[in-house]
Amino acid sequence: xxxxxxxxxxxxxxxxxxxxxxxxxxIFRNSSIVKTITSPISGITSKFDYFISxxxxxxxxxxxxxxxxxxxxxxxxxxxKSISEMKDQxxxxxxxxxENQSLASALEIEDAFSSHxxxxxxxxxxxxxxxxxxxxxxVGKKDGVTSSMLAVSDGGLIGKVSDLSSSSTTLQLVSNSExxxxxxxxxxxxxxxxxxxxxxxxxxxxALVIEELNIDRELNKDDEVVTSGLDGKSIAGIxxxxxxxxxxxxxxxxxxxxxxxxxxxxxxxxxxxxGS
Numbered sequence: 001x002x003x004x005x006x007x008x009x010x011x012x013x014x015x016x017x018x019x020x021x022x023x024x025x026x027i028f029r030n031s032s033i034v035k036t037i038t039s040p041i042s043g044i045t046s047k048f049d050y051f052i053s054x055x056x057x058x059x060x061x062x063x064x065x066x067x068x069x070x071x072x073x074x075x076x077x078x079x080x081k082s083i084s085e086m087k088d089q090x091x092x093x094x095x096x097x098x099e100n101q102s103l104a105s106a107l108e109i110e111d112a113f114s115s116h117x118x119x120x121x122x123x124x125x126x127x128x129x130x131x132x133x134x135x136x137x138x139v140g141k142k143d144g145v146t147s148s149m150l151a152v153s154d155g156g157l158i159g160k161v162s163d164l165s166s167s168s169t170t171l172q173l174v175s176n177s178e179x180x181x182x183x184x185x186x187x188x189x190x191x192x193x194x195x196x197x198x199x200x201x202x203x204x205x206x207a208l209v210i211e212e213l214n215i216d217r218e219l220n221k222d223d224e225v226v227t228s229g230l231d232g233k234s235i236a237g238i239x240x241x242x243x244x245x246x247x248x249x250x251x252x253x254x255x256x257x258x259x260x261x262x263x264x265x266x267x268x269x270x271x272x273x274x275g276s
Contacts, residue, residue, distance in 0.1 A: 109155065109272045119143055155263065158263045174201055211256055213257070
C-alpha cells in the first residue's frame with residue numbers, strides 16, 4: 001500500500017516538473033511574455049544600481065572638476081610667468097634700444113665737432129630729487145674736461161659744467177629753473193639772424209628762455225636756435241631747439257623768446273662734452 005502511494009507521489013512530482021519545464025519553454029519562446037516579466041525587474045534593478053552608484057559618480061565628477069581646476073591654475077600660473085618674462089624682456093629691449101640710440105647720437109656729435117675736443121661718457125648719478133636740475137658724469141679733469149665745456153645729448157644742448165673734480169663732472173641742466181646760464185645763442189630765419197643769451201628755463205611753459213636780443217627783428221615759430229660761441233669760450237653750432245613763442249614787448253630789452261629744447265631732457269643716457 002505504501003509502495004503504491006510513493007509511486008503516485010513520484011509520478012505527480014515528475015508530472016509537475018514536466019509541466020513547469022514546458023511552461024518555462026513556452027514563456028522564453030514568447031518574447032512578449034519575457035519582456036512583460038523582465039521589464040519591471042529591470043526597472044527596479046536599474047533604479048537600484050543608479051541609487052547605489054550615485055555617490056561614486058558624485059566623487060568621480062568632483063575629482064574631474066578638481067583636476068580641471070588644478071590644470072587651469074597650472075596653465076594660468078605658466079601664462080602669468082610667460083607674460084612677466086615677456087614684459088621684462090620688452091623693458092630690457094626698450095632700454096637697450098634707447099641707450100644705443102643715445103650712443104649713436106653721441107658718436108654723430110663727435111664726428112660733427114671733430115675739430116674740437118669732445119668727451120663722451122655715460123651718466124653715473126642722477127637723483128630723482130634733482131632730476132631736472134643736475135647730474136654727474138664719470139669723467140673729470142684727468143680726462144681733459146674743462147669748466148667751459150657744453151654738454152650735449154641726443155643731438156641737443158642739455159647743460160654746462162658746474163662742478164669739476166679729478167674723476168667726475170657735475171652738469172647744471174638747462175631745465176634747472178633756478179639756474180643761471182648766460183650761454184650765447186643765435187636764432188635764424190629768412191629775415192636774418194638774431195643773437196641773444198640763454199638765461200634760464202620756464203617750468204610752466206617747459207621751455208628755455210632767451211633774453212638780451214641784439215636787434216628788433218621778427219622771429220617765427222620753429223626758427224632754429226643754436227649756440228653762437230660769442231662769449232669766446234663756448235663752442236658755436238650746437239643745436240639748442242626751436243622757437244615756440246615770443247613775448248610781446250616794445251622794449252627789446254624786456255622781450256623773451258621761448259624755445260622747445262632739441263634734447264629729450266627726461267631721458268639722458270650718454271653725454272658728449274664739447275669745448276677747447
